Amino acid sequence: MAKNFSKSNLIDAVANKxxxxxxxxxxxxxxxxxEITIQAANGATVNVTGLGRFQQKTRKAREGRNPATGATVQIPESQYLAFKPTKPTKA
Structure with missing residues (x-):
């Protein structure tokens, strides 16, 4: 099995099966x-039985450093799509 399994690999595998x-x-x-992206962005938790849970989460604003100059920069709050696998799919 390939180490990197892309969306096109997924499409090929599903088409073959x-x-x-x-x-x-x-x-x-x-x-x-x-649909997963839209529903999660609207605040829904998307549960896919046997795969996992998708949920929109917020990363708090924080202070960071510019690695080139060492200057302090403010990193704003941001949203991200989190995925938590179900127990059978955990490696």
Whole structure:
């Protein structure tokens, strides 16, 4: 198995297992990713049984340093999409 498994690898694998056309699988995968992103951005927790949980989280504002100059910089609060795998998928 490959170390890096990209979205195109996922599309190919699902197309091979299901017999669906790659273009149809690509549309489904992209729709799935878009819907997870939209729902999480709207504050929902998206649970995919057997895979994990997607949730929008907030990273607090903090102070950092510019590595080139050593100057102190303020890093603003930011949002990110967090993923927590279910127990069966943990390595």
């Amino acid at each position: 299901t017999g669906f056309a790659k273009t149809n699988v690509q549309e489904m995968v992209e729709a799935l990713i878009a």
